[in-house]
Amino acid sequence: MVMIPVIDFHLFTSSDATDRQTVVQQIYQACHQIGFMYLKNTNISNDLIHQVLKQSKDFFDLPLTVKQQLAWTDEFSNQGYVGFERERLNPNNPGDLKEAFNIGKQKLTDIDVTDKLSSPAKNPHILNFYQACTELANNVLQAIALALKLPEDFFATNHNQQNHTLRLLHYPSLSQPPKLRQVRAGEHSDYGSITLLFQDEVGGLEVRTASGKWIAAAPTPDTIVVNTGDLMERWTNHVFCSTKHRVMIQNDDTLNQSRYSVAFFCHPNDDTEIVCLESCQRDKSPIYPPILAGEYLLSRLQATY
Template sequence: MAEQQNAIPVIDFSPFIDGNPAERKAVAAQMRQASSDWGFFYLAGCGMPEGNLREAFAASQALFALSDDAKQAVAWQSAESNRGYVGVRRERLDPSKPGDLKEAFNLAPEQPGGAPNLWPVELPAFRPQMEDFLQQCVATADGVLQAFALALQQPEDFFVSAHNQHHHTLRLLHYPALPDSFNAQAGESRAGEHTDYGSITLLFQDTAGGLEVRTRAGEWIAATPIPGTVVVNTGDLMQRWTNHVFCSTPHRVNLRSSHRERYSIAFFCHPNHSANIRCISTCSDAENPPRYAPISAGNHLLERLNATY
């Protein structure tokens, strides 16, 4: 295993998008190293248009500014649909701690016969804005998945083809500012310690900060927002798929900056529900046999969501 650096790596993705085979291979190698050492990295030059990102954050702010009645009209109902508004303290990412001091809104690429998204009637522009942003996130995630496949000596479409039904979730997040008089319960935080459930996550942050990542040594360090980058982390299913070649790293959002409200947008990239997640051939050998039995990606997601709400 490579020696861990002392800071979450920043990787320029533009040579993978526009470069020659050697440059693409070099970027993929950097992403493999970061995913092994950290399970997290900042990705610069990923091709996400800055205007789309600004519009998505503005739409998120408009959504969370709606009245409680308007938000409850599009409330989250079940793990099976996993759509709609989630109120403050409704979710508990760390089941041993109080509910998280955040509110969220989940949506996803719509599928024929699948659960529909819930759209607030008060914001007619919200739907086209989010649908456009979803397409940009899918394109960015597919690029990351292509690089991961190359890094693991697999065909370039290895992961993309296992995600082509777009069973992803886009999550808008708002962490309200807390008054100076607020007294936190024991163990309370803006988002409890957790790992992500799927294959990869794209996280877009505002400037407020608060995200922390746990190192292999058990130390918590700040994932300070860096303009022009998206934070990429690997989740539980990618860790299983790669037999711990890529790690799924605990992270949280602390209370230290709770006097400021915080917005972030997370795109949770999840394999097709029918995908059978089994150890990749290049990720095991006689000294490192497969650690996990195969599992259905859809069953894994339902188990994790039902444990969270």
């Protein structure tokens, strides 16, 4: 049975070459076989994660009229509040049973948004968290580069404009039955290179294995979920996989509980050309034509809303 591996990331940031190489190999296997892993012993403290989850809850508890003042407007900025059922990650299903708030680096200093006291982008914990996630993402990207026999800074350099999106997510408790085929987050793959995901204790995340079986990516104490996205799959010619995942409505006590999570979506610089890496061609030709990272992200966002 395929399992999502737990990797001690502290061993990669240590000075021991053998430990580092062990982690590099573990990350290669995780990205190649299932596209998901749990990392423990990272630079992000549980205290900071709890603070961000609390700030997220405080924001989503605000009246809808207040949240709508910060509404998401278009795929070009991809910032702001996304209302309940507004998004359909699986276009064949009804709207997802969730609400979200997207924050990009530019919005952390954007006076139009941060002047509004209700905006999470104004909160210092959110700013600290964004910076900590950026640091962790760069370290993971360094490990991935080594796993693919590339210069260690290859991916980090192509992400140095920090075009990342921090997404606060709230899946409300359900007081009435959902519509047919309606779930908390429809089946989808992520659009960028890698994603860092922070979950509360309420489960529901599921990952589809290569054999087509859905397995739980259950909340695991003191770990962060990391998965590879579409652009990493394209870069690596499917050596690494962008795995479909979803958030389901569980038929237990969690039906009456809100679920909170925070996703940090890592995107390459908009002008980075995503072209098959030479080390990933092997015996097969490139599967995809080259595409600019910014163009790909825009096309996926336009299809989602």
